[in-house]
Amino acid sequence: MEKTTLRLALPSDPRWVNIVEKNIEHILVDHAFCEQKAASSCISLILQYP
Numbered sequence: 001m002e003k004t005t006l007r008l009a010l011p012s013d014p015r016w017v018n019i020v021e022k023n024i025e026h027i028l029v030d031h032a033f034c035e036q037k038a039a040s041s042c043i044s045l046i047l048q049y050p
Helices: 016-022 024-048
Strands: none
Touching: 016 024
16 A cells, blocks of 8 residues: 555545635644643653653
């Protein structure tokens, strides 16, 4: 099976762009919260294992 550039097993559905265009603010806020949680987890690990 041929894989995509991102090594996904299946190609992405091109309709996702339409969904993103209609909800870009919500998606960006959700992504920001995910990034914040990842950074917080990283800081916790650094403090736990100096």
